[in-house]
Amino acid sequence: MTNGISALATSDAMRIALQKIQLQLAKGQKELASGTVADEGLTLGSRVGQAFSLNNQQSQLSAIQDTNKLAATRMTALQTSMTALMKSAQDFSGQLMGARSSPGNASNIADQAKSMLQNLEGILNTNISGDYIFAGENTGVKPIASYFSNPASTAQQAIDASFQATFGFPQSDPRVQSISQSDMQNFLDNQFQSAFSAQNWSATTSSASDTAIKSRISPNESVDTSVTANEPAMRKLAMAYTMVAGLNVDKMGSGAYQATMDKAIAMIGEAVTGLTGAQAKVGYAQQRVTAADDRMTLQSNMFESSLGDLVGVDYNEVSLRIQSLTTQMEMAYSITARVQQLSLLKYL
Structure with missing residues (x-):
């Protein structure tokens, strides 16, 4: 037993x-499997708070670097888009200079201007992963309404009404031929240009925010990482293309026609200057994001090393x-x- x-x-x-x-x-x-101690509290004792702090800081840096990747993708797309806008604008400006003294080619240049305007609208409505990159803070909203639409867009109706109120007849009227160079220049410098002011642009054409996206690119640093469709450069390009495409330049007399070409060329020149400045601003932001990422990578490596000393096996x-x-x-x-x-x- x-x-x-x-x-x-x-x-x-x-x-x-x-x-x-x-x-x-x-x-x-x-x-x-994990490379760390199984029970941090038991192993570290009073030092567990230090490990928690290091983990938290490393996670914060990782989260910021993830958002920086999104910002970098957006800024690369912005740079590509603005480069395309500048090139096409400069090419079209050259065509306008050549067509300035050739009213007989007005119909063709108007068709090209319409294509340029539609291309501008398409680029400003660029969407990446569900976000409109030129919408500013309103990333979920398509920023630009088409000018040439059926029925006529709000912007087109406003300009048509302004033209008729100024001259007493619509663009389709044969009397357009009688508009003098000075009268057309006065209309373009005042009533027409007013249609592309910041306030009217937002009322008739743009749903974009005036405020660019501000990204937190490091724990203590933020920077604007977008360009909005409400930038003066964008409005000036739209104004140049619209006046050539939408005022029936093929029906104008030579004086009014030349005034329109000169105004369009001037607006494109100002727009290109503005786009150059916008690209420089984005380029500066790109440099800051890259520098911030480099610093955070070094910091993250230091935190990882310190964690390894505490909880590594x-x-x-x-x-x-x-x-x-x-x-x-x-x-x-x-x-x-x-x-x-x-x-x-x-x-x-």
Whole structure:
């Protein structure tokens, strides 16, 4: 009977020992997989707050770097778009200079201007991953309404009404031929240009925000990382293309026609200057984002190193510990099996 009780006690002791070994083995396997101690609180004691702080700072830097990637993608697209706008504007300005003294080619130049305006609208409505990059803070809203639409757009109706109020007849009237150079120049410098003021542009054409996207590019640094469709450069391009495409230049006399060409050329020149400035601003923001990312990468590496010192494990030591625990567990299973085979009958 004594031997049976001893066997039972031995079996219970081995079962408890096995459970402890299994727990230690699971702990070792977890450490080997993660590279960090299984229980930071138990291992670090009073230093656990330091590890938490380092983890938190590293996570913050990682989150900012993720948003910086989005900002970098947006700014690259902005630069590409503005380069395309500048090139096409400069090319068209050259065509206007050539066509200035050739009213007979007015119909063709008007068609080209219409295409230029539609291209401008398309670029300003560029969408990347659901965000309109020229919409400012209103990234979810398509910023620019089409000027040439059916029925006529609000902007076109406003300009048509302004033309008729100024001259007493619509653009389609044959009397357009009689408009003098000075009268057309006065109309373009005042009533027509007023249609592209910031206030009227927002009322008739643009749903973009005046406020650019301000991105937090480091824990203590923010910068504008967008350009809006309400920039003066964009409005001046639209004004130049619209006056050539939408005022029936093919029906004008030579004086009014030249006044329109001169105004369009001047507006394109100012727009190109504005686009150059906008590109420089975005380029500066790109440099700041890159520099901030470089600094945060260094900081993150430092935090990771400090965390490693606190909670990192020695892979060789953990591997040896797992091997030892595995051997112990196998031995424990073997002994347990032998004990379970013991019975009082073998000793009778």
